[in-house]
Amino acid sequence: MRPGTPVAILGAGSWGTTLAWLLARQGVAVHLWCRDPDRAAEIARSRRNDRYLSTLELPAEITISADLPGLLKDARLVVLAVPSQAARSVLEQAAPHRPTRAPMLLASKGLELTSGRRMSEVAVETLGDEVGDRLAVLSGPNLSAEIVAGLPATTVIASTNEALRRDLQQLFSSERFRVYTNSDVIGVELGEALKNPIAIAAGICDGLGGGDNSKAALVTRGLAEMTRLAVAAGARATTLSGLSGLGDLIATAYGDSSRNHQLGRALGRGQDLAAAQAALGQVAEGVPTTAAAVALAKQLGVDLPLTAVLRQVLFEGKPIADAIPALLRRELRSEGDVSP
Numbered sequence: 271m272r273p274g275t276p277v278a279i280l281g282a283g284s285w286g287t288t289l290a291w292l293l294a295r296q297g298v299a300v301h302l303w304c305r306d307p308d309r310a311a312e313i314a315r316s317r318r319n320d321r322y323l324s325t326l327e328l329p330a331e332i333t334i335s336a337d338l339p340g341l342l343k344d345a346r347l348v349v350l351a352v353p354s355q356a357a358r359s360v361l362e363q364a365a366p367h368r369p370t371r372a373p374m375l376l377a378s379k380g381l382e383l384t385s386g387r388r389m390s391e392v393a394v395e396t397l398g399d400e401v402g403d404r405l406a407v408l409s410g411p412n413l414s415a416e417i418v419a420g421l422p423a424t425t426v427i428a429s430t431n432e433a434l435r436r437d438l439q440q441l442f443s444s445e446r447f448r449v450y451t452n453s454d455v456i457g458v459e460l461g462e463a464l465k466n467p468i469a470i471a472a473g474i475c476d477g478l479g480g481g482d483n484s485k486a487a488l489v490t491r492g493l494a495e496m497t498r499l500a501v502a503a504g505a506r507a508t509t510l511s512g513l514s515g516l517g518d519l520i521a522t523a524y525g526d527s528s529r530n531h532q533l534g535r536a537l538g539r540g541q542d543l544a545a546a547q548a549a550l551g552q553v554a555e556g557v558p559t560t561a562a563a564v565a566l567a568k569q570l571g572v573d574l575p576l577t578a579v580l581r582q583v584l585f586e587g588k589p590i591a592d593a594i595p596a597l598l599r600r601e602l603r604s605e606g607d608v609s610p
Contacts, residue, residue, distance in 0.1 A: 275299075275344050275345065275346040276298075276299040276300060276301045276344070276345055276346065277293055277298055277299070277300050277301070277345060277346060277347045277348075277441075278300075278301045278303065278342050278345035278348045278349065279300060279301070279302050279303065279349040279351055280303045280338075280348065280349065280350050280351060280360055280364065281303065281350065281351035281353075281360075281377075281378075282302050282303065282304035282305075282309075282310070282313065282319060282322075282334065283322055283351065283352070283353070283552070283553075284319075284322035284323055284414040284415075285351050285377060285412075285414055286302065286351030286352070286377070287302065287319045287322060287323055287414070288323070288412075288414040288417050288418055289349060289351060289377060290302045290328070290332050291326060291328065291332070291418055292417070292442065292444065292447055293331075293441070293442070294328070294329040294330075294331035294332045295329065296444055297331065298331065298441070299331050300331055300332045300333070301333050301335065301341040301342075301345065302333065302334045302335075303336070303338055303341050304334055304336055305336065306336065307336040309321075310334050310335055310336040311336075313328070313334045314333070314334040314335075322414075322552070323414065323415070323418055326418045338363055338367060339366075339367040342364060342367040342368055342369065343369070344369060345368075345369055345372050346372060347372060347373055347374075347375060347438075348364070348369075348372050348373075348374045348375070349375045349377055350374065350375070350376050350377060350378050350389070351377040352378055353378065353380070353553040353555065354378045354379060354380025354381065354382060354463075354555055354558070354559070355380070355383055355558055357376075357382070357389055357392050357393075358382065358392050358395075361392065361393060361396040362396055365396060365397055368397070371404070372404070373404040373405070373406065373431075373434055373437075373438075374393060374397075374401065374404060374405055374406070375406050375407070375427070375438060376389045376390060376393060376405065376407045376408070376459075377407075377408045377409075379409065379462045379463055379466070379555050380462075380463050380466065380555040380558065380559045381463045381558075381559050381562035381563060381566065382562065383558040383559075383561055383562050386562045386563075386565050386566040386569070388456070388459040388460065388463070389459060390402075390455055390459060393405055402430075403430070403434075404431065404434065405429060405431075405455075406427050406428060406431070406434055406435055406438055407427070407429070407455055407458050407459050407462075408425055408426070408427050408428075408438075408442075409425065409426060409428075409458050409461065409462035409513070409514035409518060410423070410424055410425030410426050410513040410514055410517055410518055411423065411424070411425075411513060411517040411518050411521030411522075412425055412518075412521070413521055413525050413528060414527075415527045416527070417446075417447065420446055421446070422446050422447075422448075423446065423447055423448075424447070424448045424449070424450065424513055425442070425447070425448075425449055425450070425513060426449070426450045426451065426452050426512060426513040426514050427449055427450075427452070428451070428452040428453065428454060428455045428457075428459075428514075429451075429455065430453060430455060432453070435451040435452075435453075436451065439451050450512075450513060452509060452512070452514075454505055454506045454509040456500065456503055456504050457505030457509030457510060457514070457515070458509060458514040459514075460496070460499065460500040460503060460505055460510075461496065461500065461505075461509060461510050461512070461514035461518060461519075462514045462518055463555070463562075464495075464496040464500070464559070464563055464577075465492075465496060465515065465518050465519035465522055465523070466522065466554070466555045466556030466559050466560075467492075467530075467556045467559055467560040467563060467576075467580050468488070468489065468492030468496065468519060468522075468523060468556075468577070469519065469522035469523040469528055469530035469531050469534065469556055470530045470531070470534035470554070470556040470557070470560070470580060470584075471488055471492065471534060471576055471577075471580050472485055472488055472489055472524070472534060473523075473528075473530065473531040473532065473533060473534020473535040473536075473537070474534040474535070474537050474583075474590060475488055475534075475538065476531070476535050476538060477534065477535040477536065477537060477538020477539040478538040478539075478590065480538075485523075488576065489519065489520075489523050491575075491576060492519065492523075492576050492577075493510065493515065493516060493519060495572075495573075495574045495576060495577065496510055496515060496519070497510040497511075497515070498572055498573075498574075499563065499566065499567050499570065499572045499574060502567075502570040502571070502572045503566070503570060529550060529552050529553070529554045529555075530554045530555065530556040532550055532554075533546050533547065533550055533554040533556070533557070534556075536549060536550075537583070537590065538590065543557070543584055557584060560577055560580050560581050560584055560585075561581055561584075561585060563577050564577055564581045575597060575600060576597065579593045579596060579597055580593075
């Protein structure tokens with residue numbers, strides 16, 4: 271990556287803004303893309319992203335714009351940080367303007383609902399096979415509010431390109447943000463996606479007042495089915511025990527600022543899905559990922575008991591009061607069984 275040229279970050283939500291802030295704090299010039307021109311102008315004027323991180327003052331190194339072609343021109347790195355269901359559309363818009371040799375870091379978390387594709391698969395389908403060796407993904411227990419508050423955090427960057435993942439490790443690492451690397455792109459992407467439905471379920475447990483025993487069981491068995499599906503898709507089981515699997519699951523299932531946990535808690539307290547989503551005011555990636563994960567599991571012949579029941583609750587109107595007994599009455603088995 272050429273020094274001195276800007277990093278383009280596509281998506282001015284909480285995560286895109288946080289990544290821009292992290293790089294700008296280290297003196298990196300950042301171009302932050304916001305889809306809405308009026309909102310982009312307001313953020314540029316006030317130097318605050320009031321919708322997501324209202325107390326964070328954006329450093330001068332960050333420029334905010336809705337001009338996608340201008341923002342991408344001469345970028346040394348393109349970071350995708352939009353909601354997963356918008357990823358394909360944004361990549362299609364960016365494709366004619368993206369610097370040909372610029373690597374791309376995918377920070378969007380989730381599976382595409384219509385296809386079940388991981389974000390790297392969406393990028394290759396949209397931008398062409400030649401982009402594959404210049405792709406990396408970023409994931410970990412990274413709640414934006416804590417990072418911009420200066421609390422220590424870690425993440426993992428995965429790529430099949432060893433030189434690229436090391437370059438990105440150096441670019442993003444700081445005294446408060448430690449970056450690890452991994453070659454298992456599939457495992458990191460599925461870990462970051464599949465923990466979101468489990469986090470919704472954990473929120474439902476809290477909203478119901480289910481207790482620590484219930485939540486611990488739910489999170490533990492959730493990790494087991496995350497790992498089962500990821501391995502069937504070609505990932506390493508050990509990756510799901512790392513930052514993008516277990517680490518991200520803990521933060522998302524227990525963090526008060528986790529959108530998926532907040533949504534689940536509202537559902538557990540009796541709100542319907544539409545009302546809970548409206549009150550949240552942001553995208554909870556676990557909702558579409560729940561449906562996409564169940565479809566992917568069907569393709570691969572893997573059973574996901576928790577996620578499948580959550581899908582029924584979210585999309586088929588299954589009462590939560592009926593979902594819990596259905597899970598507990600399943601066939602008894604050994605914890606060490608490979609099958610669910």
